[in-house]
Amino acid sequence: MIKLRNIDRYIDKRLQRNFILKGIDLDIEEGDFVSIMGPSGAGKSTLLNIIGFLDDANEGEYYFLDEPVHSLNERQKSEYHRSYIGFVFQAYHLIDELTVYENIEMPLLYRKVKGSQRKSMVADMLDRFNIVAKKDLFPNQLSGGQQQLVGVARALIGSPKLILADEPTGNLHSDQSKEIMETFKKLNKEDGVTIIQVTHSDEMASYGDRVINLQDGAVTENNPYEEE
Amino acid sequence: MFKNYIKIAFRNLLKNKSQTVINVGGLTLGIICAIVIFLIIQFDLSFDKWHEDPDRIYRVVRHETEFGKSVYYRGGPYPLAEAVRNDVTGIEYSTLVFNNLANEPIISYYDNGNLVKKLKESDFAFVDPDYFNILTYTWLSGNPETAIKNPNTAVVTQSFALKLFGTTDVLGKSVVFNGGTAADIEITGVVKDMPENSDFPFTFIGANSTMDRNGETAENPSWGSNSSSMQTYVKLEPGFSEEQINEQLEALIVKYRNEEVAAELDLFLQPLSEIHFDSRFSNYNGRVIEKSMLLALGIIGLFLLIAACINFINLNTAIAVSRSKEVGLRKTLGGTKSQLMLHFFGETAFITLIALVLGVGLSEIVLQNISPVLGFSPEMNLLSNVELQLFIVSIFLLVTLLAGWYPAQYLSNFNPIEAIRNKIQSNYGRGLTLRRGLIVVQFTITQVLIICTLIMASQIRYFQNQDLGFEKEAVVQVPIQNENMPILNVFKSSLLNKTTIQNVSFSNTGTTNNSVWGGNYIMIEDSIRHENSGQVKFIDENFIDTYGLTLLAGTNIQPSDTVNAYIVNQSFAKEVGYGDNLSGLIGKTTSMWGTEAPIVGVVKDFNTQSLHEGLAPVLLAPRKSFFLSAVKINTARTKEALGDIERAFNTAFPDLVFEYSFLDESIESMYEDEQRTAKIMNAFTLIAIIIGSLGLFGLVSYMSTTRTKEIGVRKVLGANLLDILKLFGTELALLTGISFVIAAPISWYLMRNWLEEFAYKIELGIGIFLLALSGILLISVLTIGYKSLRAALSNPIESLKSE
Numbered sequence A: 001m002i003k004l005r006n007i008d009r010y011i012d013k014r015l016q017r018n019f020i021l022k023g024i025d026l027d028i029e030e031g032d033f034v035s036i037m038g039p040s041g042a043g044k045s046t047l048l049n050i051i052g053f054l055d056d057a058n059e060g061e062y063y064f065l066d067e068p069v070h071s072l073n074e075r076q077k078s079e080y081h082r083s084y085i086g087f088v089f090q091a092y093h094l095i096d097e098l099t100v101y102e103n104i105e106m107p108l109l110y111r112k113v114k115g116s117q118r119k120s121m122v123a124d125m126l127d128r129f130n131i132v133a134k135k136d137l138f139p140n141q142l143s144g145g146q147q148q149l150v151g152v153a154r155a156l157i158g159s160p161k162l163i164l165a166d167e168p169t170g171n172l173h174s175d176q177s178k179e180i181m182e183t184f185k186k187l188n189k190e191d192g193v194t195i196i197q198v199t200h201s202d203e204m205a206s207y208g209d210r211v212i213n214l215q216d217g218a219v220t221e222n223n224p225y226e227e228e
Numbered sequence B: 001m002f003k004n005y006i007k008i009a010f011r012n013l014l015k016n017k018s019q020t021v022i023n024v025g026g027l028t029l030g031i032i033c034a035i036v037i038f039l040i041i042q043f044d045l046s047f048d049k050w051h052e053d054p055d056r057i058y059r060v061v062r063h064e065t066e067f068g069k070s071v072y073y074r075g076g077p078y079p080l081a082e083a084v085r086n087d088v089t090g091i092e093y094s095t096l097v098f099n100n101l102a103n104e105p106i107i108s109y110y111d112n113g114n115l116v117k118k119l120k121e122s123d124f125a126f127v128d129p130d131y132f133n134i135l136t137y138t139w140l141s142g143n144p145e146t147a148i149k150n151p152n153t154a155v156v157t158q159s160f161a162l163k164l165f166g167t168t169d170v171l172g173k174s175v176v177f178n179g180g181t182a183a184d185i186e187i188t189g190v191v192k193d194m195p196e197n198s199d200f201p202f203t204f205i206g207a208n209s210t211m212d213r214n215g216e217t218a219e220n221p222s223w224g225s226n227s228s229s230m231q232t233y234v235k236l237e238p239g240f241s242e243e244q245i246n247e248q249l250e251a252l253i254v255k256y257r258n259e260e261v262a263a264e265l266d267l268f269l270q271p272l273s274e275i276h277f278d279s280r281f282s283n284y285n286g287r288v289i290e291k292s293m294l295l296a297l298g299i300i301g302l303f304l305l306i307a308a309c310i311n312f313i314n315l316n317t318a319i320a321v322s323r324s325k326e327v328g329l330r331k332t333l334g335g336t337k338s339q340l341m342l343h344f345f346g347e348t349a350f351i352t353l354i355a356l357v358l359g360v361g362l363s364e365i366v367l368q369n370i371s372p373v374l375g376f377s378p379e380m381n382l383l384s385n386v387e388l389q390l391f392i393v394s395i396f397l398l399v400t401l402l403a404g405w406y407p408a409q410y411l412s413n414f415n416p417i418e419a420i421r422n423k424i425q426s427n428y429g430r431g432l433t434l435r436r437g438l439i440v441v442q443f444t445i446t447q448v449l450i451i452c453t454l455i456m457a458s459q460i461r462y463f464q465n466q467d468l469g470f471e472k473e474a475v476v477q478v479p480i481q482n483e484n485m486p487i488l489n490v491f492k493s494s495l496l497n498k499t500t501i502q503n504v505s506f507s508n509t510g511t512t513n514n515s516v517w518g519g520n521y522i523m524i525e526d527s528i529r530h531e532n533s534g535q536v537k538f539i540d541e542n543f544i545d546t547y548g549l550t551l552l553a554g555t556n557i558q559p560s561d562t563v564n565a566y567i568v569n570q571s572f573a574k575e576v577g578y579g580d581n582l583s584g585l586i587g588k589t590t591s592m593w594g595t596e597a598p599i600v601g602v603v604k605d606f607n608t609q610s611l612h613e614g615l616a617p618v619l620l621a622p623r624k625s626f627f628l629s630a631v632k633i634n635t636a637r638t639k640e641a642l643g644d645i646e647r648a649f650n651t652a653f654p655d656l657v658f659e660y661s662f663l664d665e666s667i668e669s670m671y672e673d674e675q676r677t678a679k680i681m682n683a684f685t686l687i688a689i690i691i692g693s694l695g696l697f698g699l700v701s702y703m704s705t706t707r708t709k710e711i712g713v714r715k716v717l718g719a720n721l722l723d724i725l726k727l728f729g730t731e732l733a734l735l736t737g738i739s740f741v742i743a744a745p746i747s748w749y750l751m752r753n754w755l756e757e758f759a760y761k762i763e764l765g766i767g768i769f770l771l772a773l774s775g776i777l778l779i780s781v782l783t784i785g786y787k788s789l790r791a792a793l794s795n796p797i798e799s800l801k802s803e
């Protein structure tokens, strides 16, 4: 599904070139549940952003579903964002001016889903995450865990084939974290959704089937679990 | 989707209340100005457009060369209309319009054989039957073809009929024109009043043949005498051009006068569509507005709208930072750039729509109260005024585009990751430069308006404080029309008996009036002939005292029925070479209108016209040709004095209608145009200042919230209050300075042109410009002062804790 070949991402500063990512080769198949780990500043977020078309590599090749990403135009990328890729962020990133209900509904608006259908889809999501009672609250009226549940619900409502989660549990208590991870795992197993998450916690990584270790912009250890 | 945009827009509006007030409030102000100005322009452009075949209707006007100077007149000789009708090919209809404004007539009607209800009516005209074939009236009763065919007939308007008779059913009723001295006039038609957008506001239109019979035009029956109260209007036959007619008009002068006159006099057609706009000629409405003034007005409106849009752009790009997260997120959720653009455009459109609805509603209120300022009241008629509807739609599109494009472009271009990380800085390169540029534009507009307003105000003050050469205070002028000396003397002595009255004088006109009596004076001395145009006033022996003129040499005149002496002014003395030797002029003879008489006195120059005009040679002479009385009253008892005058007037002249005016007020009213312009400019300047201040306030309050952390850090590092205030102040001072440098020459140029029109004008010194500069600096300091002071005084620990 995802094929990265010799990816470089660097920043040119005066005479110096600072590499954030260097020579990344990576294959991720449909149905994988991958955890990216590594110290702060290693380039994990950058890698995830490149995978999610939010950032572009400076060098190298990236094939998404066998299609070269550099040949995708803005519209096609947006198309993938709407119907294929869901993002979950560490800082939740809900829209403060919208209620829980409206935040979850938003991706459907971009996909031009019909009103009645939208209603039932959002209702399903609220149900699934047990937040029906909170649907008319605004993000700042929720706890961190609840906000992240909304964030996940929003990522899932478009039934994405790929979920990219950047430290989704970074700001949460362990109970809340487990709940999110269980959700991911279930999605992965039952619906075959591909999941790539960044995490610092071995416990969270253990929900997945594969770990990629990133150090100073390079993959140092690939697939340790597979070897077991 | 759109609902979602609106929802967010609405919640954003509620969340950032002060910003909403600034955006919506400023825009609403701009829109009110735009709509009101549009309606004023529309109103002025609509004058007399609605007659049938307006492009075939013309007035015959006159151009003469007098003492080498080009002069334009709206009137012509009395027989012209008929000659045009008979001798010129291509004329379908031709009519004289006679309205002698010097004699405001009194109209009365019979009730059981008694004359009742005296009514002064200045909006009258005597015309030929063709008149109703040229201008379009709506007839309520009577036959347009025959109504004024016969002498002593008249057509009146609905409002006139209602005023005089209380009904419009007045066919066949008779009225008396001029207090019973003229014959009865039968009303043969009733028409609807002319709409407000007409320069023909007549309410009483009589048959011209009446005037023939009464001999009222006998004083001017010849081709040789022209008067602005005798105008000729024509309707051309289809297919004839202005030039074809003008050539024939030239031939008329040769035919009825001679080649010599024709060389110095042109008659030519003025299109009906120009009558409202050509300030070389006046009209019956009294208000002529140059199209360039309308253009200037339109530009001001556009600029105010632009100034309001600038607030919008500046504020929205400034707060874009705080919305960057939303933008980034929407992109990760699949929002395309064009969708985001549309979203932000939607928000702008929504705010614009709110401002438009408010603006249209408030414009209606403004329009209902604007007539004291404008002197007329344009109407909105939103539902039937298609041009206005189009205009409002264009404002909507223009504002949405102007105000929405840049913020939308700017916001939707955010890189999603950077945006989500809130990495976008408020002083993000291009945005800041643009914002500064726009502020300079806005400040320039405001400063130009401030400078122009200040200059207008000081010019008007200059007028008011100018020494006119006489005392304008405490003089009440009462029109009279009576040449019967015994009655006038009774009136005078009954007034002089009162302790409230100090002096009384009769004359043809007062010291100062828009219309002057004039002619050429001739003075021959040692076979040197001085001939030039001068003004003449017929006065009595109390004139000089009543008006407080200063006699510099010689004596006052003695009462006389005929011109037997002249008092001249300094300008006259100067022109005939006695500028330094006034007493030398006493005893010399001069003549005016063919009457030779000795000069007995010289008075200090006084302004006989508004200060648009300079001084002119004036001759004062005794002659019993009195239309005006001037009463010097005791100002401590003004009310009592007015009562005394009215009683004495009604006893002496039972047929006349008592009317009075204070001399100082009549003089003031000569500057009505300037005062009206100044008032309008004041309003626009105030609005520009408000819009500008709103924008500044918004930016500064935004800056102070986004920069609290920076300020906190700076304070911790040892910056003092002044350092922090400088942070806000320096840039502002710089922008103000730049815009002043642009605004000063523009306003100087504009105002120099405006001042050209006045003979008496202020100097355009640097002072007034510096005053404007300090004014705008003061306003800016007041606007940003509070917010920046609060930011500077805030506790640094508080602001740093939030991270």
Ligand SMILES: Nc1ncnc2c1ncn2[C@@H]1O[C@H](COP(=O)(O)OP(=O)(O)O)[C@@H](O)[C@H]1O
Pocket (backbone or CB within 6 Å): A011, A020, A038, A039, A040, A041, A042, A043, A044, A045, A046, A047
């Ligand atoms: N736009 C950027 N400009 C400069 N440096 C950047 C930019 N984005 C990321 N970096 C740098 O790249 C490195 C990797 O960042 P990131 O991918 O966020 O790391 P991680 O998510 O692993 O903590 C960091 O040192 C960061 O400072």
Ligand SMILES: [Mg+2]
Pocket (backbone or CB within 6 Å): A044, A045, A046
């Ligand atoms: Mg990271």
